[in-house]
Amino acid sequence: MIKIDQKAVSRKESITVEFLFKNSKDKFKLRLLSDESGFSKNIYEQNLHRPGLALTGFVDLFSFSRVQIFGNTEMSFLRQLPDDQKEETLRRIFKFNIPCIILTDNNVPFPKLIDLANEFRIPLFSSPFSTTKLVFLVSDFLDDQFAPRVSIHGSFVDVYGAGVLFVGKSGIGKSEVTLDLVERGHRLVADDIIILTKKGEGILIGSGTNLAKHFMEIRGLGIIDVERMFGIRAIRFQKRLEIIVELEVWDEKEEYTRTGLDEKFISILDVDIPYVKLPILPGKNITVISEVISLNYLLKHYGHDASKIFEQRLNDRLKEKKVDDLRGVDYFEHDFE
């Protein structure tokens, strides 16, 4: 059974406002309204905040450290205030260390809002998206940024659409199986170092590292570039992890499943992933078996569990208690083919 080193689990502590803006301005159609003086401010939380109550003057429990969303409610409240109260209200909440503010629904800021944002070094953005839509988009982005991730040694391949992670000792032949699968038309996600990121509850998404991309090492040959060699059809950048296959040298003392009824799981970042232990024997084609593991997973996913169905057939027969002809076909007729 593979071990997950807790030291390999990490999570981003913070991101800067600049990072948020650079990486999401096209997706969220963000426009910068203030200057960039507050770009180095940090965001520590994935939650967002609509400061309705804080604007009215109640600043106890004000979640100032979150990204602040000004929707139609906040903006129309501010607009109907007389000019001197506008300033007083904004100064009251800008005293807090707010990372940044996003105006939704293409709300146009009044000049004082921009002036004060610059004075307090709070970056101010606007987006054409509605508040509901933008809150969803920004939360999802921040959720991903702050998600726990773990690096793991193995080879990650999309086999018939299922994400299969091969693990096992160094030199057991993970890369060779991967290469074989790629040659047969499956797609490499990453070899050697896989970064698994928890997405939402119960989903792990795997990808390679920035540096290693789709390079891999074949013992005795050296480093090869799979993307260049096999083309774009042979790779993908990310894939949901669905099955873990551990390759190991056949061990007489070890028990391997014979029926497939006793499903095993490995827990990674509190997500249970189906796990298959595959002993390597001479003459055993691991590539083909990997394809079968994937197809069997897909069948199960669509409701057809071969081991359970066979068990059911046996149980039905046992209940009938009648002696039948063992042969599967009653009468061959005149078919000698």
Added chain:
Amino acid sequence: MMIEKTVKIVNNAGLHTRPAATIVKLASKYKCDFNILKDGLNINGKSIIGVMTLAAEMGSELLLTFDGVDEKEASEEISDYFNRGFDEL
């Protein structure tokens, strides 16, 4: 049992291709598992892609872990190679 050692990159060029290949060769002689941890990235020290991906520049600190029958010998030889600055000092 497991042996952990913290090492620092002391040569100017950092952990580039040649020392990476040497580390992998040294590690592959031994039976024990050998991992290197840097900034939350945990890699297998017997894999060249892994060691190169660390992109460990001069001054960075790495945690080496050895686990297996010959962990003592492996940890001594490999940490010594790091401390010698990959013979580039």
